[in-house]
Amino acid sequence: MPSKSNINIVSGLLQEFSSNFTIGGIKYHAQTEDMGAKTSKIISRIYLKGEVLLTRKSDYAHIIKLKDYSEKLRALIESHHKATIDLFTNGMSRTQKTKSDYFEEVKQLLRKRQGKTALKTLREALERFPADPFLMSYYGCLVAVVENRPAEGISICLDAISGLKDTMPYGSEFFYPAFYLNLGRAYLKAGDKEGAIEAFREGLENDPDNHDLLWEFRKLGIRKSPPIPFLRRSNPVNKYIGLLVSKVTK
16 A cells, blocks of 8 residues: 655646555555656656666646646546556555465476575575565475575474464464475484474374375384284284275375
8 A cells, every 4th residue: 555645846847646555575666757848748657776667658738728737637646646657556456476386386396306596586485575484494405405404494384383282372283294394304304303203193193194205104114003902013904904994095
């Protein structure tokens, strides 16, 4: 939303109209000027830190000879100013990425093993969505794994879990597996196998059949507990139940 506008009037005519407005936490400045009757032009510009992002012009020669010229010019300048802001805002809305867009891009980059680019994308995402627990969790994992800063990565992952609990106290358990997967991988990068196992187990408590978490356990040489813990894994009953469960979950 635009802030309170600044108006400059000279000799009874509106010469300049300016205001600030914010999109996605970023403040922009809009300024509209009357270039004078000789040119009969109105020019609006959108600025970001002094850089011109958009310029829009309009001709008002058709109103110069009208009796209520001053009033019509003023209305035209204000209208032109607002229309320019609306045009810029709508354009930004169409081009700005959503959190889902960022997540999809990061997943694609990780599949291609482009960790550094994925990390850069997450930094960009966090500029737009600061302290978002989902973005922070993946960011923390990549800080640990890609940039080899495990202590910092673990801290970020833990903050993300805390943030998830604070922002989504009910039903947040649904998202825990991914959060603890990221935390566990950060622990692994730190060489803390015990911390990683604890994180992966925490994730499995909320999703016992999570393929990514089970894969991490297999890599560590740890298998999921048998269906009936007090019987050996090789016991025919455990084998039979395991096969049934496997068929159901496929």
